[in-house]
Amino acid sequence: MxxxxxxxxxxxxxxxxxxxxxLGFVTVFAVTGAINFAQGEFVMLGAMIAAQLVHAGxxxxxxxxLAVAGAALAGxxxxxxxxxxxxxxxSPLGLIMITIGAATAIRGMALIAWGTDPFTVPxxxxxxxxxxxxxxxxxQTVWIVATTAIVLALVWFxxxxxxxxxALRACAADLVAARLVGVDPRRMxxxxxTLSGAVGAIGGVxxxxxxxxxxxxxxxxxxxxxxxxxIGGLASAPGAVAGxxxxxxxxxxxxxxxxxxxxxxxxxxxxxxxxxxxxxIFRGSFARGRI
Amino acid sequence: xxxxxVTAVGVLAALIALAPLVASGYQLSILISTGxxxxxxxxxxxxxxxxxxxxxxxxxxxxxGAYVSGLLATRAGISPWLTxxxxxxxxxxxxxxxxxxxxxLHGHYLAMATLGxxxxxxxxxxxxxxxxxxxxxxxxxxxxxxxxxxxxxETASLYLVWLAALAVLALSLWxxxxxxxxALRAIGDSEVASELLGLHTADWKLRVFTLSGAYAGxxxxxxANYVTFLSPQPFGFIFSLELLVMxxxxxxxxxxxxxxxxxxxxxxxxxxxxxxxxxxxxSSGELELVLFGVALAAMVxxxxxxxxxxAAAGLGRARSLRAAPAxxxxxxxxx
Numbered sequence: 001m002x003x004x005x006x007x008x009x010x011x012x013x014x015x016x017x018x019x020x021x022x023l024g025f026v027t028v029f030a031v032t033g034a035i036n037f038a039q040g041e042f043v044m045l046g047a048m049i050a051a052q053l054v055h056a057g058x059x060x061x062x063x064x065x066l067a068v069a070g071a072a073l074a075g076x077x078x079x080x081x082x083x084x085x086x087x088x089x090x091s092p093l094g095l096i097m098i099t100i101g102a103a104t105a106i107r108g109m110a111l112i113a114w115g116t117d118p119f120t121v122p123x124x125x126x127x128x129x130x131x132x133x134x135x136x137x138x139x140q141t142v143w144i145v146a147t148t149a150i151v152l153a154l155v156w157f158x159x160x161x162x163x164x165x166x167a168l169r170a171c172a173a174d175l176v177a178a179r180l181v182g183v184d185p186r187r188m189x190x191x192x193x194t195l196s197g198a199v200g201a202i203g204g205v206x207x208x209x210x211x212x213x214x215x216x217x218x219x220x221x222x223x224x225x226x227x228x229x230x231i232g233g234l235a236s237a238p239g240a241v242a243g244x245x246x247x248x249x250x251x252x253x254x255x256x257x258x259x260x261x262x263x264x265x266x267x268x269x270x271x272x273x274x275x276x277x278x279x280x281i282f283r284g285s286f287a288r289g290r291i
Numbered sequence: 292x293x294x295x296x297v298t299a300v301g302v303l304a305a306l307i308a309l310a311p312l313v314a315s316g317y318q319l320s321i322l323i324s325t326g327x328x329x330x331x332x333x334x335x336x337x338x339x340x341x342x343x344x345x346x347x348x349x350x351x352x353x354x355x356g357a358y359v360s361g362l363l364a365t366r367a368g369i370s371p372w373l374t375x376x377x378x379x380x381x382x383x384x385x386x387x388x389x390x391x392x393x394x395x396l397h398g399h400y401l402a403m404a405t406l407g408x409x410x411x412x413x414x415x416x417x418x419x420x421x422x423x424x425x426x427x428x429x430x431x432x433x434x435x436x437x438x439x440x441x442x443x444x445e446t447a448s449l450y451l452v453w454l455a456a457l458a459v460l461a462l463s464l465w466x467x468x469x470x471x472x473x474a475l476r477a478i479g480d481s482e483v484a485s486e487l488l489g490l491h492t493a494d495w496k497l498r499v500f501t502l503s504g505a506y507a508g509x510x511x512x513x514x515a516n517y518v519t520f521l522s523p524q525p526f527g528f529i530f531s532l533e534l535l536v537m538x539x540x541x542x543x544x545x546x547x548x549x550x551x552x553x554x555x556x557x558x559x560x561x562x563x564x565x566x567x568x569x570x571x572x573x574s575s576g577e578l579e580l581v582l583f584g585v586a587l588a589a590m591v592x593x594x595x596x597x598x599x600x601x602a603a604a605g606l607g608r609a610r611s612l613r614a615a616p617a618x619x620x621x622x623x624x625x626x
Contacts, residue, residue: 101588108580
């Protein structure tokens with residue numbers, strides 16, 4: 001029983017990060033129609049910048065804010081340099097190649113800046129693991145889950161209760177109609193990429209203390225986040241979050257069976273979901289929410 | 292195959308045949324790499340440029356060809372002359388089997404699915420230690436020897452690789468001008484319209500995917516024969532990406548783009564690898580990643596027809612896979 005709880009805790013922590021990445025995928029896809037293959041690199045940037053600044057002696061909260069701002073800036077730059085000139089002009093294939101190119105370039109720059117050695121980041125609140133009904137729960141896990149919950153609440157508020165959020169949802173629902181009521185889709189594209197950069201980086205900052213930060217962590221996290229988004233139907237924010245959490249749990253429970261093949265599992269799930277349930281595994285309004 | 296293509300293939304064959312007389316061992320190794328990657332890249336040009344189906348997992352077919360031929364040669368002691376075709380056939384078979392379900396997906400979904408397959412393949416190479424020897428790999432793969440009175444080593448490899456590369460080039464050039472090429476081109480332009488015209492688009496997509504898998508497998512088998520050492524590390528996502536960059540940089544609109552792209556990228560990477568430590572002390576191949584990324588994005592944004600398109604525009608003639616001028620100019624355009 002405590003073993004199961006242990007895996008569940010690990011799964012929810014991992015799934016929280018996937019959920020944040022998946023949320024970024026869905027937001028950008030809904031607004032711009034592009035799958036942003038650089039999504040995982042935002043997580044890497046968040047983790048690496050925070051790690052670098054903490055090592056340089058900066059207090060953690062300030063380092064975290066700067067890291068998130070840095071990744072948000074990277075998201076904005078990707079939109080302005082890569083997507084803005086291409087949107088509406090290039091096919092999905094062309095858009096994919098641009099974001100893959102951007103992701104690779106970001107990874108390469110991180111390699112040049114930080115090298116191949118992983119950075120360590122101290123836990124936010126050091127101390128022994130917490131005891132949860134017999135399962136040992138790492139304190140950082142609590143940070144990850146709590147931070148994710150707060151971020152999700154804020155994003156929900158942004159989407160539902162602010163003018164910018166309504167404009168974003170308008171673009172996702174119908175680009176032409178959004179334009180007719182005075183929403184500038186390009187500006188919303190910029191907002192969506194900046195937002196997804198920030199959200200991904202927050203995931204990276206809270207994740208860094210338990211996994212190490214390295215220049216190449218973004219690829220796998222990005223792919224797993226995408227798998228989460230596809231599980232949720234690639235069209236709704238709640239679906240993406242649920243999909244990310246589900247994938248995290250699935251991986252955590254598969255780990256004791258075969259940790260080596262764990263990374264392959266996500267892609268088997270991905271291909272199975274895309275072929276069998278291309279609209280995501282959730283039924284009804286949950287999957288059709290359009291961010 | 293146009294008359295110009297026949298001449299060009301003939302000239303290329305002659306140049307390769309004479310290369311060992313003038314080129315250094317290092318230059319020969321660049322030509323060998325160009326041939327190897329060119330074979331795989333031409334497969335991608337047919338798949339991406341002609342039929343407009345993307346693959347981000349072609350490194351897996353390359354790796355599969357390499358591992359199948361390498362393992363058969365070392366473990367079963369079979370002659371390299373048989374293991375090389377076996378590698379190509381194995382990749383072809385796997386491409387056929389996975390292609391059937393996966394090609395039902397479109398756009399981003401297909402990209403992610405092929406990417407995922409590539410990663411699954413690399414995980415299996417790493418984990419199935421009994422068969423593949425895992426991450427440490429294995430060496431001493433026996434090399435095919437040509438029945439020619441020539442000095443061994445680079446020259447023999449050069450002739451073997453380019454024998455295959457020229458065959459692939461000629462076959463593909465012929466293919467794009469024949470009825471299968473027209474069918475694939477139609478599918479690339481519009482799957483719905485092609486289906487209405489009576490083309491079984493699913494079958495055609497599977498055929499071109501299988502062929503491009505076979506090309507990649509052949510290239511991989513030749514690679515194993517050339518380097519005689521295999522480990523999972525080179526056959527990851529970065530390599531799939533590299534092949535795609537080669538296709539895009541060379542030009543998705545022409546079979547020649549595959550060769551031009553492979554040559555350009557091989558020379559560029561080699562030059563960087565050699566001269567970068569002089570400009571930036573302490574750095575090694577790190578700029579490669581940035582270069583690949585920027586080259587891919589910039590080429591797609593600014594020159595979707597690649598270097599071959601650039602050269603064709605310079606010559607004032609459209610040497611292109613596509614009949615309609617609008618799409619010939621911009622193979623990656625929405626439309």
